[in-house]
Amino acid sequence: MISRLEELKSKCETALQNADTVSGIEDVRISYLGKKGVLTDILKGLKDLSNEEKASVGQAANQIKTQITDAIDAKRHALERDEMNAKLVSDTVDVSAPGVGRGSGASHPLHRMEKLIVECLGRIGFSTVSGPEIETEFNNFEALNIPASHPARDMHDTFYMKDGGVLRTHTSPVQIRAMQTMAPPLRILAPGKVFRCDADVSHSPVFHQIEGLLVDKHVSFAELKGTLEFFLRSLFGDSKKVRFRPSYFPFTVPSCEVDLECVMCKGKGCGICKQTGWLEVMGAGMVHRNVFKAVGYDPEEVTGFAFGLGVDRLAMLYYQISDIRLLYENDARFISQFKGAA
Ligand SMILES: [Zn+2]
Structure with missing residues (x-):
């Protein structure tokens, strides 16, 4: 054994x-x-x-x-x-080889633009408020003097929700919410995404707006003009010409479109401004008394002005971006060009 x-x-x-x-x-x-x-x-x-x-x-x-x-x-x-x-x-590591760098990111031009606008108007007392992207029809339309029968409803190409709400078609309902909860005087900005049911080469179903609202006693159209001229010249340069053209919006009267001297050709006329020398940059007007009534403000006591602008369009003019689609493609090479920009 x-x-x-x-x-x-x-x-x-x-x-x-x-x-x-x-x-x-x-x-x-x-x-x-x-x-x-x-x-x-x-x-x-x-x-x-x-x-x-x-x-x-x-x-x-x-x-x-x-x-x-x-x-x-x-x-x-x-x-x-x-x-x-x-x-x-076999797995040798060459510690002297250059590393695979991960560069730091850059803020998106839309974000930069929004920040610039908020900072600029913040200097004259506007503070930022926000509201939900899904709104009631009342806040998005009725309270803004756009009743169900109003033809302006058709212009808005609205996304309707199953439960009766809508994706807000503009940032104006944030003004309604602000006025419903705060007593005048009021000086607010409402930046945010808005939604329209149309998409083609020059339209995106989601885009960015900033809405401004000032309400106080005896606010005049002259103050509206002064505020918007200050704002546009702060951004685009003191020598830039600004003009106001009569227009129509249901929630303001009188209403106007605001034009800025073309930033590309300096007023001489080019493809960007369609040879007019002017660029349409925002809409504005004195708040309609029906809007004040809808939120419980007394239109005999207060007046105010409101303005709204497309951040996408302003960013394209400010940074001289030729194609709106570049803003949504999220190409890091495009975005990184704005590193260090204002
Ligand atoms: Zn031009």
Whole structure:
């Protein structure tokens, strides 16, 4: 029996020498020391031997088991070390190679434009308020003097929600919410996304507006003109000409469109301004008394003016971007050009 054990030991040692991977070592371990391993079998058979044999064979078997276990562990550690060393050699890292840089991002021009507008008008006391993008029809239309039968409803190409709400078609409903919750005087800006159900090369179904509202006693059209001239000249330069043309909006009367001397051709006429020398940049007017009535303000007590402008269009003029789609393509190469811009 002892000689069988010795033979087993030398066979195992040979098998270990031949094993050249960690998994090969594991196979050797299982075949000798596993539940059904050769040595395990012998140890199980000890109980059938005579007491005398049991002592001598048992001692020898345990000794050999310890030796085999140690040999397996030693070989495994050696192989693991070799495998690690081989990996370290093949996976060399050139620490002197230049890294793959991740440049810092840049704010989107729309975001920059909005910030500039808010900062500029903030200097003359306008503070920013916000409202939800899903609005009630009352806040988006009725309260702004656009009843259901009003033809202006058709102009708005509205997205209607299943529950009766609408995606706001302009930021004007934020004025309504502000006036419903705050007493005059009021001087607010409402920047945000607005939605219209039309999309083609020059229209996006979502775009950005900023709405301004000033309400106080005895506010006049002269103050509207002064405020908007200050605003446009702060952004585009003191020498820029600004003109006001009569227009129509349901929620203001009188209403006007505000034109800025073309930023490309400086008034001479070019493709951008369609040879007129002027660019239409915003709409404005004195708040309609029906709007004051809808929010519980007394139109005999207060007057006010409101203005609204498209941030996308203003950003295109300010940064001289030729194609509106560039603003929505999210191309990092385009956006990174505005790093460091005002
Ligand atoms: Zn021009």
